Amino acid sequence: DAGVIQSPRHEVTEMGQEVTLRCKPISGHNSLFWYRQTMMRGLELLIYFNNNVPIDDSGMPEDRFSAKMPNASFSTLKIQPSEPRDSAVYFCASTRDLAPNQPQHFGDGTRLSIL
């Protein structure tokens, strides 16, 4: 089975530009998570969806960040306008169901650099 697929793997752009990160969860998984990883703050949960509905977006840093999940097989994380402090690795993860022993399966991440 295919794992969580993220694109692009790397993104370098200038500050002020719009950035869109994409994620395709594992087929049949009904929960999707967006994380950000930095050296200073470690792994932070930004937002998660259950059955395509945003459940908790308390980790979204500010209004410049938005996330959507229009259907069960696709999600986007958008930053507009981007700033150098947004540089990080962004991970998408998905999990199958409510069972507490279900791990989150991570994509390979998008390494974002804002110049």
Place this chain on the structure above:
Amino acid sequence: AQKITQTQPGMFVQEKEAVTLDCTYDTSDQSYGLFWYKQPSSGEMIFLIYQGSYDEQNATEGRYSLNFQKARKSANLVISASQLGDSAMYFCAMREGSNDYKLSFGAGTTVTVRA
């Protein structure tokens, strides 16, 4: 307060020896799950092992085992017969309650296996 504490920022281990990575957690929930992930230098997050709060046996998965001490709120990962490919960052994470999908991650421990 930190929910997951990993006190060892970095460790060295000789090939073929065992290594124990410490993880303590803080929760008032009776139902929770503990997960360990491996992040090699290539960046992906790989699920290793899970321990449920009601599990009476320590979890094992190949060369990975979890030393779960509920009263002490610790869930240490033991890697037996270390291999060079085990060199990576290791994260302990917790999911609290039975209806919350969120994972709280520790800061991680870097393991370097020496030949």
